[in-house]
Amino acid sequence: MPRDEQATAELESWRIYVDTGGTFTDALGVGPDGRRWRGKLLSSEDAPRRAVRELTGVAEGRGALPPVQMRLATTRGTNALLEENGAEVVFFVTEGFGGLLRIGDQRRPDLFALNVFKPAPLHAEVVEVPGRLDSQGNLIQSLRTELLKQKADELVARGRRVAAVMLLHSYRNPAHELAVKDVLLECGFEYVACSCQLAPFIKAVPRAETTVVDAYLGPLMTEYLDGVNEALSGGSLQVMNSAGGLVSRDYYRPKDSLLSGPAAGVVGAATVGKIAGLERLIAFDMGGTSTDVSRFDGDSNYCQTHQVGRAHLMAPALQIETVAAGGGSICGIEEGFLFVGPQSAGAEPGPACYGVGGPLTITDINLLLGRLDLDSFNLPVFPDAAETRFEEVHSKHCGTREELLLGFLALANERMASNIRKISV
Numbered sequence: 001m002p003r004d005e006q007a008t009a010e011l012e013s014w015r016i017y018v019d020t021g022g023t024f025t026d027a028l029g030v031g032p033d034g035r036r037w038r039g040k041l042l043s044s045e046d047a048p049r050r051a052v053r054e055l056t057g058v059a060e061g062r063g064a065l066p067p068v069q070m071r072l073a074t075t076r077g078t079n080a081l082l083e084e085n086g087a088e089v090v091f092f093v094t095e096g097f098g099g100l101l102r103i104g105d106q107r108r109p110d111l112f113a114l115n116v117f118k119p120a121p122l123h124a125e126v127v128e129v130p131g132r133l134d135s136q137g138n139l140i141q142s143l144r145t146e147l148l149k150q151k152a153d154e155l156v157a158r159g160r161r162v163a164a165v166m167l168l169h170s171y172r173n174p175a176h177e178l179a180v181k182d183v184l185l186e187c188g189f190e191y192v193a194c195s196c197q198l199a200p201f202i203k204a205v206p207r208a209e210t211t212v213v214d215a216y217l218g219p220l221m222t223e224y225l226d227g228v229n230e231a232l233s234g235g236s237l238q239v240m241n242s243a244g245g246l247v248s249r250d251y252y253r254p255k256d257s258l259l260s261g262p263a264a265g266v267v268g269a270a271t272v273g274k275i276a277g278l279e280r281l282i283a284f285d286m287g288g289t290s291t292d293v294s295r296f297d298g299d300s301n302y303c304q305t306h307q308v309g310r311a312h313l314m315a316p317a318l319q320i321e322t323v324a325a326g327g328g329s330i331c332g333i334e335e336g337f338l339f340v341g342p343q344s345a346g347a348e349p350g351p352a353c354y355g356v357g358g359p360l361t362i363t364d365i366n367l368l369l370g371r372l373d374l375d376s377f378n379l380p381v382f383p384d385a386a387e388t389r390f391e392e393v394h395s396k397h398c399g400t401r402e403e404l405l406l407g408f409l410a411l412a413n414e415r416m417a418s419n420i421r422k423i424s425v
Contacts, residue, residue: 013067013235014056018048019264020072022079023288023328023347029055032066040378042347043288045224048072049231068235071246073264076224077217077257079289082309082324082342086216087162087191090155091123092180093208094168098126101212105205107312119310122216124160127151129167129180137173145183152187161188164215166195166208174200191218198255199314206305206314210255213311217254225249240264242317244300255315258308261285262292262320270296282424284416288328289344291416294320295423309342321419327351327363331408333396338404340412352389355382360389365408 015030025047029037037055041047048070058065080086093100101121108116131143163184170177174196181192193215195207229237229249238246242259244267262285269283273296285292295301301319305312308322324342328351331340340362345351349358353367364386366372374381390405397404 013069014052015069015071016052016055017071018051018073019261020047020074020076021261021287021289022075022326022344023350025051027051027055031056042350044347045227046231048228052231065231065233065235068232070228070232070235070237071240072225072228072237073240073261074224074257075261075287075290077221077254078259078261078308078322079344080217080220081213081258081311082290082322083344084309084342085220086122087219088124088160089122089212089215090160090163091121091126091208091212092129092163092165092167092184093126094132094166095128095130097168097204098128100166100205101208122212122311123164127155129165129176131167131176133167133169133173133176135169135172137169143176143179145179148180148183149187152184152189156188161190162215162219163189163192164195164208164212165192166204166211168204170194170196171200171202171207191215191222193218198253201314203314206312209312210314213258213313214253214255216311217257221254221257225252240267242306242315243302244318255313258311258313259292259306259317259320259322261287262294262322263318265292266294266296266300266318266320269294270300282420284420286416287326289324289326289346290322291325291419292320292322293416293419293423294318319423321422323415323419325362325412325415327361327366329362329412330359331361331365332359332393338407338411340408340415351386353381353383353386355380355385358389360386360393362408362412364389365405369405369409 017028019026020043023043025041025043027039039051039054052068056066104118132141134140165177165180167176177194177196181194184192193211195211198214199207199210237249239252240260240263241247241256242263244263265285266283273281280297283294303319304316305314306317325340328344328346329341330343330345345358345361349356351361351363352358353364367383367386368390394404
């Protein structure tokens with residue numbers, strides 16, 4: 001819609017800003033009369049919809065929503081990747097390159113390490129596709145679509161529904177990739193990501209990684225955003241992307257969701273910093289599932305490639321470091337070693353102190369150390385439940401109670417501090 005029409009629509013409708021994390025969803029609503037309303041609720045599949053109804057005062061089943069213009073930032077994609085809760089992806093790649101992502105490239109986290117550990121790729125299985133283009137996109141070998149259809153039918157029969165397609169030199173000529181996509185959709189695949197549409201640039205490994213990440217998050221993010229959009233009953237939905245910009249739902253891709261919530265935090269921190277007259281600052285955003293840090297020195301720092309968890313992406317983004325450590329990160333002992341995360345208790349069941357059978361988390365650790373005020377919680381808290389969970393873990397450890405509590409906290413703090421050092425030292 002034209003800008004003047006959009007401005008008029010926004011004045012006549014509710015403007016609702018929602019930030020949904022792995023544990024809590026925060027919302028701010030501005031009514032047509034300019035009054036502001038705030039809300040906070042536990043994150044769930046329908047949290048944005050419930051936030052809209054709470055802010056507008058229209059109870060479920062009590063009538064249609066008024067016109068709503070929603071701006072949404074979410075860590076849903078980030079948390080799914082960090083917790084490895086994405087889809088089972090079939091990776092379709094040029095014949096002879098089946099090991100591309102397992103081999104990777106020359107990136108080494110520790111240059112002088114004798115034993116180089118490469119994390120496992122995100123895809124569940126690989127299919128090599130006969131057919132080849134040269135470096136200029138000219139045909140060398142045609143696709144064998146009949147063989148591809150047979151393989152696709154076999155995969156669908158085994159329950160595979162999500163695919164990532166990366167063929168060599170498709171950034172020069174996308175014809176083969178698009179043909180593979182058409183075949184897969186005809187055979188019953190529900191989500192197909194193509195590198196020529198997501199990262200049409202040179203360098204096969206980053207293109208492949210970006211495409212697999214998009215497919216890995218595709219079904220989850222599509223279902224989530226479609227649900228939010230449907231709940232708005234004709235209103236508009238814009239979603240924050242990793243570069244700190246708002247994108248219409250129709251043009252939003254899952255690969256751009258990885259730093260959606262963190263990017264919104266950076267934009268907010270930079271705005272507050274400017275108002276306060278601060279030209280240089282470090283933004284620290286600790287949530288229930290992850291912690292994000294970034295640096296602002298008069299202007300935002302951008303990067304064309306970034307990493308979240310074990311995934312590398314070729315996509316513009318604000319320079320943000322994310323670690324899977326937050327208030328809901330699960331604490332425990334495995335093979336004699338303490339661990340914090342990457343799994344999170346989320347909103348359901350939540351930390352043990354919520355009293356609904358949740359695991360021991362960083363929130364419980366801080367509560368047992370006396371660092372949290374019970375009155376500051378907006379819901380009932382059960383310290384005894386946290387103590388019970390802690391004792392279950394303590395039974396596996398030979399140290400004192402305080403040593404174990406401080407050990408978990410030190411581990412979480414060090415992981416967060418290392419990210420701050422990474423962007424500032």
